[in-house]
Amino acid sequence: MNRLPASFLPSLALDPQSESPMYRQIYEWFRRAIVDGQVRPGQRVPSTRNLAAELKISRIPVFNAYEQLCAEGYLETFVGAGTCVARSIPDEKLRPPVRRGPSGSRKSAESTGPRRISHRGTAFTNFPPQSWLNSLGAFRVSLPALDEFPIRIWSKLVARHSRTLHREIMGYGDAMGHLPFREAVAHYLATARGVRCKSSQILVTTGSQQALQICAQVLLDPKDCVAIEEPGYPGARQAFLSAGSRLIPVRVDDEGIKVTELTGCGDDLRAVYITPSHQYPLGMTMSATRRMQLLNWAAHSGTWIIEDDYDSEYRFESRPIVSLQGLDNCARVIYIGTFSKVLFPALRLGYVVLPEDLVHAFSAYRDASDIFSSTLYQAVLTDFIQEGHFARHLRRMRMLYMERRNMLVRTIDAQLGKKLEVVGAEAGMHLVTLLPRGVDDSAIARKAAERGISVMPLSSCYLGRPVRNGLVLGYGGASPPQIGDAMHELKKLIQH
Amino acid sequence: MNRLPASFLPSLALDPQSESPMYRQIYEWFRRAIVDGQVRPGQRVPSTRNLAAELKISRIPVFNAYEQLCAEGYLETFVGAGTCVARSIPDEKLRPPVRRGPSGSRKSAESTGPRRISHRGTAFTNFPPQSWLNSLGAFRVSLPALDEFPIRIWSKLVARHSRTLHREIMGYGDAMGHLPFREAVAHYLATARGVRCKSSQILVTTGSQQALQICAQVLLDPKDCVAIEEPGYPGARQAFLSAGSRLIPVRVDDEGIKVTELTGCGDDLRAVYITPSHQYPLGMTMSATRRMQLLNWAAHSGTWIIEDDYDSEYRFESRPIVSLQGLDNCARVIYIGTFSKVLFPALRLGYVVLPEDLVHAFSAYRDASDIFSSTLYQAVLTDFIQEGHFARHLRRMRMLYMERRNMLVRTIDAQLGKKLEVVGAEAGMHLVTLLPRGVDDSAIARKAAERGISVMPLSSCYLGRPVRNGLVLGYGGASPPQIGDAMHELKKLIQH
Numbered sequence: 001m002n003r004l005p006a007s008f009l010p011s012l013a014l015d016p017q018s019e020s021p022m023y024r025q026i027y028e029w030f031r032r033a034i035v036d037g038q039v040r041p042g043q044r045v046p047s048t049r050n051l052a053a054e055l056k057i058s059r060i061p062v063f064n065a066y067e068q069l070c071a072e073g074y075l076e077t078f079v080g081a082g083t084c085v086a087r088s089i090p091d092e093k094l095r096p097p098v099r100r101g102p103s104g105s106r107k108s109a110e111s112t113g114p115r116r117i118s119h120r121g122t123a124f125t126n127f128p129p130q131s132w133l134n135s136l137g138a139f140r141v142s143l144p145a146l147d148e149f150p151i152r153i154w155s156k157l158v159a160r161h162s163r164t165l166h167r168e169i170m171g172y173g174d175a176m177g178h179l180p181f182r183e184a185v186a187h188y189l190a191t192a193r194g195v196r197c198k199s200s201q202i203l204v205t206t207g208s209q210q211a212l213q214i215c216a217q218v219l220l221d222p223k224d225c226v227a228i229e230e231p232g233y234p235g236a237r238q239a240f241l242s243a244g245s246r247l248i249p250v251r252v253d254d255e256g257i258k259v260t261e262l263t264g265c266g267d268d269l270r271a272v273y274i275t276p277s278h279q280y281p282l283g284m285t286m287s288a289t290r291r292m293q294l295l296n297w298a299a300h301s302g303t304w305i306i307e308d309d310y311d312s313e314y315r316f317e318s319r320p321i322v323s324l325q326g327l328d329n330c331a332r333v334i335y336i337g338t339f340s341k342v343l344f345p346a347l348r349l350g351y352v353v354l355p356e357d358l359v360h361a362f363s364a365y366r367d368a369s370d371i372f373s374s375t376l377y378q379a380v381l382t383d384f385i386q387e388g389h390f391a392r393h394l395r396r397m398r399m400l401y402m403e404r405r406n407m408l409v410r411t412i413d414a415q416l417g418k419k420l421e422v423v424g425a426e427a428g429m430h431l432v433t434l435l436p437r438g439v440d441d442s443a444i445a446r447k448a449a450e451r452g453i454s455v456m457p458l459s460s461c462y463l464g465r466p467v468r469n470g471l472v473l474g475y476g477g478a479s480p481p482q483i484g485d486a487m488h489e490l491k492k493l494i495q496h
Numbered sequence: 497m498n499r500l501p502a503s504f505l506p507s508l509a510l511d512p513q514s515e516s517p518m519y520r521q522i523y524e525w526f527r528r529a530i531v532d533g534q535v536r537p538g539q540r541v542p543s544t545r546n547l548a549a550e551l552k553i554s555r556i557p558v559f560n561a562y563e564q565l566c567a568e569g570y571l572e573t574f575v576g577a578g579t580c581v582a583r584s585i586p587d588e589k590l591r592p593p594v595r596r597g598p599s600g601s602r603k604s605a606e607s608t609g610p611r612r613i614s615h616r617g618t619a620f621t622n623f624p625p626q627s628w629l630n631s632l633g634a635f636r637v638s639l640p641a642l643d644e645f646p647i648r649i650w651s652k653l654v655a656r657h658s659r660t661l662h663r664e665i666m667g668y669g670d671a672m673g674h675l676p677f678r679e680a681v682a683h684y685l686a687t688a689r690g691v692r693c694k695s696s697q698i699l700v701t702t703g704s705q706q707a708l709q710i711c712a713q714v715l716l717d718p719k720d721c722v723a724i725e726e727p728g729y730p731g732a733r734q735a736f737l738s739a740g741s742r743l744i745p746v747r748v749d750d751e752g753i754k755v756t757e758l759t760g761c762g763d764d765l766r767a768v769y770i771t772p773s774h775q776y777p778l779g780m781t782m783s784a785t786r787r788m789q790l791l792n793w794a795a796h797s798g799t800w801i802i803e804d805d806y807d808s809e810y811r812f813e814s815r816p817i818v819s820l821q822g823l824d825n826c827a828r829v830i831y832i833g834t835f836s837k838v839l840f841p842a843l844r845l846g847y848v849v850l851p852e853d854l855v856h857a858f859s860a861y862r863d864a865s866d867i868f869s870s871t872l873y874q875a876v877l878t879d880f881i882q883e884g885h886f887a888r889h890l891r892r893m894r895m896l897y898m899e900r901r902n903m904l905v906r907t908i909d910a911q912l913g914k915k916l917e918v919v920g921a922e923a924g925m926h927l928v929t930l931l932p933r934g935v936d937d938s939a940i941a942r943k944a945a946e947r948g949i950s951v952m953p954l955s956s957c958y959l960g961r962p963v964r965n966g967l968v969l970g971y972g973g974a975s976p977p978q979i980g981d982a983m984h985e986l987k988k989l990i991q992h
Binding site for chain 1: 515516523524532560563564567568570584585586593594610612613614618620621629632636638639645647651654655658659661663687690702705709715716717718720734781783784785788789792796815817824825828840841842856857860861863864866869870871873
């Protein structure tokens with residue numbers, strides 16, 4: 001260590017072991033000393049020759065440090081008068097306060113101003129922790145069978161596009177998405193989901209969550225009301241809250257959301273969020289009658305319908321339910337889908353199908369949010385769809401999930417038949433087991449998470465007071481042995 | 497074509513050429529006829545046997561269609577009484593209106609409700625078109641030299657991670673980002689940019705635009721004020737507007753933003769957005785004096801400083817300017833950076849360095865926005881940084897951009913020396929050429945875009961009345977021949 005005498009300037013210690021080059025250490029030291037007020041504006045600093053001699057190093061790093069400090073305005077040099085701390089540096093009172101006390105502790109509000117964030121920012125920090133999301137173990141809702149994904153085919157396609165990255169794949173892309181991908185999605189939605197749209201109506205997103213967030217921001221002003229299903233999807237609640245919307249829970253029954261209750265929601269109601277193909281979390285399908293009532297009401301009241309079709313590719317006892325969007329003659333439905341559940345979550349690709357008159361606003365808002373979605377995976381997925389891998393994967397997964405669903409239902413019946421009623425097992429990648437009244441589903445979820453089991457408490461899906469307690473069990477990503485083991489553990493927690 | 501007699505039901509035509517299977521065509525036809533009111537609730541439909549005979553097809557597709565229609569609630573079957581349209585289907589008045597007239601035309605507001613979107617949604621549709629963003633040709637601002645990117649090394653790393661996609665890379669990731677990547681970024685920022693942070697303070701984003709948007713939403717309530725540089729970065733304006741913020745333009749001079757003008761902005765001022773290392777678009781560096789004044793003012797007034805360090809890796813005549821964040825003792829600075837400019841835009845990776853007490857709110861908001869960033873590229877970029885490719889690429893690009901900058905300055909001087917004054921050419925990937933007063937930079941940009949040249953008008957960077965007109969020329973992605981050709985074209989447009 002070379003030290004500058006303390007009598008002259010505060011101690012400057014160079015660390016020859018540091019990753020940081022010497023000039024940088026000298027620069028940093030001066031900068032810090034000036035900011036912290038250890039040297040004063042106008043105070044002379046040693047010449048490069050003297051400082052180098054005192055530190056027993058070459059003049060070059062000292063010279064480089066001074067040059068940088070002068071360039072940035074910390075030091076100034078006068079011909080014949082040497083170098084001094086710039087006289088324009090503010091004096092003590094106008095200098096930023098120095099944090100005293102242990103590092104990381106915050107200064108009191110007396111010496112520095114308030115640390116205020118937005119109301120929505122504060123609201124988000126107040127959500128209860130969702131312990132079940134910390135585990136990717138058995139029953140994690142929305143997690144597909146990652147082990148069954150055709151990785152070899154996928155990585156061949158990734159390699160194909162990575163080897164020859166061209167400008168279109170590397171540069172700035174369209175806020176609406178990569179055109180060939182939007183065309184592939186439009187065709188898929190038309191044939192598989194009965195969605196009526198052109199590729200120009202498709203906005204590619206990073207998943208259904210972003211789709212929801214953009215819907216909330218573009219359609220709703222702060223304090224506008226949105227009706228959501230009760231119980232319903234917690235992610236949608238978050239998205240609407242982030243836009244400052246007021247949430248109105250509307251009950252669901254065996255036919256889906258109770259449309260008649262919407263009419264009493266008042267004039268501030270701007271949108272209704274629904275999962276008609278496979279209600280989240282209870283799993284029922286919206287009936288034809290309700291669909292027509294809802295479309296009629298939306299058309300006449302001028303309300304938007306946000307249809308979240310998150311996993312309806314998987315339906316075991318009948319054919320997939322055709323989308324509500326396909327019935328809509330008045331361009332009131334905004335249709336949301338995602339590839340997170342049919343492929344894998346880290347893909348970060350989803351989409352919104354927009355009425356034509358909303359395309360411009362959504363596109364501009366997406367541009368302001370995060371410009372566009374990564375192009376590589378859009379190009380890879382286009383090939384994956386067009387070469388038939390996607391349809392094949394869906395067929396395989398439908399069989400696999402049906403087997404897993406059957407095994408889970410059998411295991412529940414065998415182990416806990418009298419205690420647990422199963423609902424919503426006709427489709428998708430999760431089912432709900434209702435618990436006896438009085439059993440605290442959140443407590444079970446918390447204890448399960450400690451054992452690496454991810455079960456979502458049904459009560460967390462209610463905005464108001466939960467009508468029923470239960471456990472939402474995702475079986476998509478759980479292998480039969482995992483299902484068996486995890487149910488064995490859950491049984492102990494429930495019977496305890 | 498097999499037709500059902502019109503006397504019985506509206507004409508049902510099957511198309512044997514269609515991609516859609518027959519059962520699906522029958523299903524669709526009935527669904528449409530019911531929704532559009534061509535058949536009435538309770539009306540009998542032909543038996544599967546009769547319909548199959550009339551259409552001259554097998555009974556199986558008819559049976560499948562009826563089964564699906566019954567399952568979804570469009571038809572109902574009574575033992576002995578055959579099948580009819582479900583009597584619960586709403587009658588004419590409660591059925592969704594049918595759009596008449598040419599397809600695509602919207603119904604008048606008399607028969608359907610208003611098509612109202614949010615104020616911010618409307619605001620975004622009112623922005624003037626930015627014609628210069630339609631081209632990736634010469635002078636596109638922010639576009640790096642894509643042709644010089646080490647694609648072979650990169651695609652080798654992509655292949656490495658794609659071949660062995662494991663659960664962590666495919667499943668749901670952390671809203672804050674992939675931990676090894678955050679550690680690599682923290683280390684890079686500490687050594688290269690003088691940022692003082694732990695990896696736990698780093699939130700990975702899809703780029704600086706998303707970082708800005710999250711800052712705006714978490715820090716500012718609607719109608720709160722944010723000070724922005726005048727002229728300044730249009731993308732930041734969009735992000736703050738999307739949160740409903742009020743923008744206060746504050747002039748910049750040779751030392752950066754005029755801090756003394758901030759003090760007069762009133763109590764509603766919650767944040768200030770700045771580009772201290774390389775002012776966007778004018779290119780000056782914020783002086784040491786201003787930095788200290790700004791930090792002092794922010795600490796005492798309780799204002800957040802959003803530091804956007806978008807391209808300061810490239811500085812040609814001196815060493816990179818150390819970040820403002822590194823001088824901040826009061827945890828007031830939120831530091832934003834991106835890999836879009838140093839690597840490539842479609843990577844969609846950027847980051848925010850947060851004061852510790854903001855981590856929770858930002859993380860929760862990110863989760864509600866779009867959950868997390870794609871993990872594959874985070875893992876690939878971690879290796880790219882740790883194996884030294886990133887540092888090597890930065891060094892190569894610094895030389896390359898300096899050459900391109902020099903060539904562009906020489907070309908401007910040679911061709912238009914008397915007309916164009918060049919400012920802000922010390923760093924980064926763009927410079928500004930000021931135009932003689934009275935020359936309309938937007939008109940030039942529009943005409944240039946028609947010729948495939950992307951120049952941004954300086955006037956578009958002003959929120960208020962533009963003080964100067966000019967052209968912002970990005971040279972990062974423009975090869976020397978492109979620079980020569982494009983300047984030749986621009987000369988004609990300017991002299992015209």
